[in-house]
Amino acid sequence: MASIFTRIVQGEIPSYKVAENERFYAFLDINPMAPGHTLVIPKQETDYLFDIADEDYQALMLFAKRVAEGIFKAIPCKRVGVAVLGMEVPHAHIHLVPLQTEADMDFRKEKVQLSREEFERIASAIAESIQ
Numbered sequence: 324m325a326s327i328f329t330r331i332v333q334g335e336i337p338s339y340k341v342a343e344n345e346r347f348y349a350f351l352d353i354n355p356m357a358p359g360h361t362l363v364i365p366k367q368e369t370d371y372l373f374d375i376a377d378e379d380y381q382a383l384m385l386f387a388k389r390v391a392e393g394i395f396k397a398i399p400c401k402r403v404g405v406a407v408l409g410m411e412v413p414h415a416h417i418h419l420v421p422l423q424t425e426a427d428m429d430f431r432k433e434k435v436q437l438s439r440e441e442f443e444r445i446a447s448a449i450a451e452s453i454q
């Protein structure tokens with residue numbers, strides 16, 4: 324069965340898209356740790372990040388770097404944090420989280436609630452900031 328992220332890539336499930344190319348897709352996390360929390364995924368479904376072939380892995384990381392640069396420009400923050408967990412969704416994904424403090428990267432803390440309009444505004448602002 325296709326992962327929830329494959330279904331997002333295929334447009335079956337809606338998402339707040341931030342960036343896309345032929346191989347990769349970036350969209351806002353629906354339960355963000357901070358406004359602008361973005362997930363970067365390969366369109367080709369692989370469960371575990373470190374099972375991805377070297378060339379695809381390098382290209383994914385470079386794509387994530389471009390997205391992180393866009394987040395940094397669009398969202399006031401000190402750093403963009405990077406994390407990979409994969410405990411919930413078995414489709415490799417990189418978390419990019421705008422950080423004001425170390426606590427913004429605590430996966431156990433209460434998530435930020437955003438309206439649809441806020442998600443849309445944030446996704447557009449990041450998308451426009453990506454070179």
Ligand code: 5GP
Pocket residue numbers: 327336338339350351352353354355362407408409410411412413416
């Ligand atoms: P992980 O697998 O890295 O432990 O966590 C999965 C992440 O995906 C969580 O941060 C969760 O909020 C996010 N997530 C799960 N389902 C969806 C979804 O349907 N849409 C979006 N945008 N994010 C999701």
